[in-house]
Amino acid sequence: MITITRADTRPIQNQGDIVLVRKVVRDWALELQFSIVDQTKIITAASELARNAFEYGKGGTMKMEALLNGIRKGLRLTFEDQGPGIENMELALTDGYTTGGGLGMGLTGARRLVNEFDIKSTPGQGTTVTITKWK
């Protein structure tokens, strides 16, 4: 059974918030005693998704949850925005596809960096991306 040992929510409304997201995710990952590689992976994934929420979703929030599954610790991050949503999910989850000016690696790259990845989007209503990294 998975229990949530700690939870918090952070805003993603400007570029400075993306930096703060990286900082707070680092703090939590450190507290959960993630290895340096796992810390780097979850911070990088968070940075990509926070930027997506800001650039494409016109701002949103990041919900953070420290998890405990038996003796296994984990960190779950949920990025939510009320932006235009994603019309074509298959395309959005293709390496190199972008509707902005980026590389199109953010979403797919973030998926590769974590253990669990879930995305839900309704066109016109917004997008929610949940990632979990287990220690």
Add this chain to the structure above:
Amino acid sequence: MERIPILKMGDFLLVTIQVDMHDRLVMTLQDDLMEKISTCNSAGVLIDISALEIVDSFIGRMIANIAAMSRVLDAKTVVTGMQPAVAITLVELGLSLDGVMTALNVERGVKLLEKITRSESQYLDGTSAQELVDDNDHKS
């Protein structure tokens, strides 16, 4: 306005990124560097990222862009000091930084820059940078 300092070192420009950069700061650095390559007639750019805890796709793209733009301006770019965890994450993220030269540390980076800029143009005088390397060797 917040800026990343760019140091002129002989024929090369040296940038040490010490802070977690927000996206606009990254863009400013890119513009400043191109301006400086042009005004200083620099043959090479060394970007030290040893203090960077993460390189995401945006910063990765900036690094690749700087290397490509420098090339067009006839300057070479070397990125130094990437943390092992950053390298692992970057490649898994899907970025391999093709076309960007890397070196383990600043000292090796400078030597690499000297080597490639000298072999490419014989009339380029690389002594000033060489003196700096010698100087560092004496100090350490």
